[in-house]
Amino acid sequence: MVLEATMICIDNSEWMRNGDYLPSRFEAQADAVNLICGAKTQSNPENTVGILTMAGKGVRVLATPTSDLGKILGCMHGLEMGGEINIVAAIQVAQLALKHRQNKHQQQRIIVFAGSPVNYDKKVLETIGKKLKKNSVAIDIIDFGEEDDGKPEKLEALLTAVNNNGSSHIVHVSPGPNALSDVLLSTPVFTGDGEGGSDFAVAAAAGSASGFDFGVDPNIDPELALALRVSLEEERARQEAAARRAAEEASRQEKGEEPSSNAEDATTAEHGNIADPEENKDASDEMDDENPEEAQAMSIDISGSDLSVGDAEMTLEITEDRELILALEMSMQEGEDDHQSAAESLVSKVLEDQAVVSSILASIPGVDPDDPSVQEILASLRSHFEKKNEDETPNEDD
Amino acid sequence: MSGESASAIQRSQVDLVDFIDWSGVECLNQSTSHSLPNALKQGYRDDDGLNLESDADEQLLIYLPFTQVIKLHSIVIKGPEEEGPKTLKLYSNKEHMGFGNVNDFPPSDTAVLSPDNLQGKPVVLKYVKFQNVRSLTIFIEDNQSGSDITKVQKIGLLGTTVETTDMKGLKKIEDHQH
Numbered sequence: 211m212v213l214e215a216t217m218i219c220i221d222n223s224e225w226m227r228n229g230d231y232l233p234s235r236f237e238a239q240a241d242a243v244n245l246i247c248g249a250k251t252q253s254n255p256e257n258t259v260g261i262l263t264m265a266g267k268g269v270r271v272l273a274t275p276t277s278d279l280g281k282i283l284g285c286m287h288g289l290e291m292g293g294e295i296n297i298v299a300a301i302q303v304a305q306l307a308l309k310h311r312q313n314k315h316q317q318q319r320i321i322v323f324a325g326s327p328v329n330y331d332k333k334v335l336e337t338i339g340k341k342l343k344k345n346s347v348a349i350d351i352i353d354f355g356e357e358d359d360g361k362p363e364k365l366e367a368l369l370t371a372v373n374n375n376g377s378s379h380i381v382h383v384s385p386g387p388n389a390l391s392d393v394l395l396s397t398p399v400f401t402g403d404g405e406g407g408s409d410f411a412v413a414a415a416a417g418s419a420s421g422f423d424f425g426v427d428p429n430i431d432p433e434l435a436l437a438l439r440v441s442l443e444e445e446r447a448r449q450e451a452a453a454r455r456a457a458e459e460a461s462r463q464e465k466g467e468e469p470s471s472n473a474e475d476a477t478t479a480e481h482g483n484i485a486d487p488e489e490n491k492d493a494s495d496e497m498d499d500e501n502p503e504e505a506q507a508m509s510i511d512i513s514g515s516d517l518s519v520g521d522a523e524m525t526l527e528i529t530e531d532r533e534l535i536l537a538l539e540m541s542m543q544e545g546e547d548d549h550q551s552a553a554e555s556l557v558s559k560v561l562e563d564q565a566v567v568s569s570i571l572a573s574i575p576g577v578d579p580d581d582p583s584v585q586e587i588l589a590s591l592r593s594h595f596e597k598k599n600e601d602e603t604p605n606e607d608d
Numbered sequence: 609m610s611g612e613s614a615s616a617i618q619r620s621q622v623d624l625v626d627f628i629d630w631s632g633v634e635c636l637n638q639s640t641s642h643s644l645p646n647a648l649k650q651g652y653r654d655d656d657g658l659n660l661e662s663d664a665d666e667q668l669l670i671y672l673p674f675t676q677v678i679k680l681h682s683i684v685i686k687g688p689e690e691e692g693p694k695t696l697k698l699y700s701n702k703e704h705m706g707f708g709n710v711n712d713f714p715p716s717d718t719a720v721l722s723p724d725n726l727q728g729k730p731v732v733l734k735y736v737k738f739q740n741v742r743s744l745t746i747f748i749e750d751n752q753s754g755s756d757i758t759k760v761q762k763i764g765l766l767g768t769t770v771e772t773t774d775m776k777g778l779k780k781i782e783d784h785q786h
Contacts, residue, residue, distance in 0.1 A: 314704050344637045344664045345706055374663070375640050 215258045215275045215316040216250055217304035218243055218323070223265035223294045225326035225356055230385035235355050238390035239323050240286055242352070245391045246321065247282050249400050252430075258316065260307055261285060264295035265326070269303045275311050295326050301338055305347055318347040321399065324365060325355030332367045339371025348377040350399045354390060621681050624674070624765040625650065632673040632743075636707065639663040642759075644670060653762040659687075660760040666751050668693075668758055669707060673743040677770040680738035682730040683746075684764035685721055690753040692726040693760060695719075699745040700738055710747050726752070730766060738767070 220243060222236065231238040243261070250257045258275035259282055272285040301320060308318040320342070328335075342349060349372045351365050362382060369380045379398040383390055394400060625648060635644040642661035646652045662668045680700070687693055697715035699705065716737040725731050744765070751758040 309706055309708075340664045341707075344667075346636060 211254050213254055213256055213313075213316050214250065214319050215260075215308055215311040215313070216319045216321060217260045217262060217275065217307050218246065218321045219300045219304055220261060220263050220289070221265060221295050221323045221325040221355070222263045222289050222291050223326040224292060226291050228355065231354065231390050235325055236291060239325065241389065242323070242391040242394050243286060244283060245394070246399065247279055251277055251279050256313065256316075258311065258313070262300060262303060262307070263289065264297065264300040265293040266290065267293065269296055269300045271303065271307055274307055294329075295324075297322065297324065297328055298330055298334060298338055301342070305342060305345065308347060309345075318345070319350065320347060321350045321352070323352045323354070324361070327356050327358045328361050328364050330364070332364050335364055335368040336371040339368045342372045343374055346374070348372070348374070350378065351380040352383065352394065352399065353380060354383040357384070621766040622768055624678055624680070624767050627674045627676055627678055627769060629673040629675045632671070634671040635660070636669040637663050637665070637667060647760045647763045653764070656761050658761070662758045666756055666758045667707065668748040668760070669705065669710065670746040670748075670763070671704065671743065672746070674741065678741050678767050679735070679770065680733060680741050680744065680765060680767040681735055682732045682766045683719075684728055684730045684762065684766065685725060685760060686728050686762035687726050687760045689723055689726060691751050691755050691757055691759040692721065693748040693758055694721055694752050695749040696721060697747040697749060698733065699747070700741045701743055702745055703743060705745050715747070723752075728762075730764075740770070
């Protein structure tokens with residue numbers, strides 16, 4: 211969470227047309243730049259990032275350090291390749307841009323993508339390095355692309371000249387099937403000196419591999435992640451319910467459940483789901499009046515879930531309540547009519563068990579089972595279920 | 609004459625280390641293990657074993673903001689005979705300078721330290737130039753022996769704060785200066 215101003219030096223020389231990194235060196239680099247910008251701004255909202263190009267007609271600053279991610283990503287568009295890079299001038303310009311940053315408390319960092327050959331002497335690079343060190347600027351060098359002899363040594367020399375207590379790093383990426391950005395994710399460029407700024411890296415890695423969980427890292431914002439997850443389940447449950455009921459009950463709407471859903475997609479059902487045994491599609495109608503209030507009174511998890519039934523498979527991993535699992539499985543196997551009542555009866559049984567409910571509630575972050583409003587609602591639900599049971603199935607106990 | 613006035617003035621001087629705003633203190637080119645607090649903070653600076661040392665080369669740029677406006681009378685710089693600082697340039701009220709722009713403006717005062725000064729004798733400054741100081745930048749340009757590392761054992765600042773300045777005392781000082 212270091213407060214940092216970063217200048218990224220992009221290599222847009224002719225050597226970037228090469229396709230040894232998929233799809234081309236330039237695109238792999240652009241990808242990596244996007245990831246870095248995201249990582250920096252996410253690890254600390256006050257971080258700023260700027261971009262400059264090293265080749266082309268000359269060193270050109272595309273964006274001065276700003277925390278506006280959109281602007282940074284926008285200026286990456288329409289970049290043309292050509293010429294060769296001028297590392298020395300680029301680093302000096304980057305240093306100047308950082309010197310004039312708005313927030314003087316930010317640490318200064320330069321990230322250099324060195325994809326083409328480096329034509330400068332080691333000595334020159336060392337002098338530049340010393341200047342950077344003197345002005346307490348850290349540097350991250352990404353050595354990829356062209357591998358002519360001498361390039362790694364020169365870059366290492368630059369690094370040693372700048373390095374002050376390990377705040378500067380160099381990464382050598384050889385061409386291969388792995389994308390440049392994937393390789394970088396595990397390096398200190400992202401993890402920031404091993405401070406643990408790797409949350410983003412981990413999330414991004416998971417995201418790129420398996421579909422990011424709602425774009426929010428559960429480590430950083432558990433409540434939001436949970437809320438999104440639950441609303442997701444609701445959506446899916448709702449859709450399944452709607453599909454199932456399309457044949458029979460077109461009139462029943464799940465109005466009550468919606469207020470709490472934030473309408474995101476993607477999901478892995480969660481204990482939030484299990485925690486809502488009291489809700490049931492059938493019950494929703496009669497509970498419509500109560501639901502909006504519930505949704506507001508309790509955390510999103512409790513009143514929201516539309517369906518524990520439909521999502522049985524996914525929810526199983528977190529459940530502590532065997533009865534519930536049973537109910538879910540049964541509901542999946544049995545016919546629609548049956549399952550509703552069976553689930554309901556089980557659900558009401560579960561509800562009656564105060565201890566079970568308390569434990570479920572306790573497992574949800576943000577809900578205090580001793581909270582009077584929560585207890586009130588539970589009591590009302592319970593009585594409601596009792597009423598329903600009397601009405602519908604004569605052979606229910608209680 | 610100046611000796612007399614110097615001692616008369618010094619009677620009312622206060623050690624300004626209490627008025628330094630620590631949150632804004634910066635020092636460029638210091639070595640991480642031998643950093644500025646070693647030379648400034650009460651306990652550390654009296655310990656001759658704890659120094660402020662320079663890192664990449666022999667220059668040091670120290671930026672000291674103050675919590676209130678002060679008048680700076682003199683400074684005390686203690687350092688080893690060989691690696692202690694020699695030429696000092698002081699800039700008042702210039703924020704966030706870098707090594708690149710130290711030469712862009714004339715310093716408020718320049719001091720060349722003699723071995724006496726390095727033992728702790730205060731260097732009297734041009735008081736008129738430091739009447740209204742919110743922040744002080746000390747640029748140590750080189751050291752006594754020209755070595756690669758400059759070492760400073762203690763930096764002390766003597767002066768008065770604006771609110772507590774005794775007007776009568778101030779007049780007297782002006783008389784002597786002119």
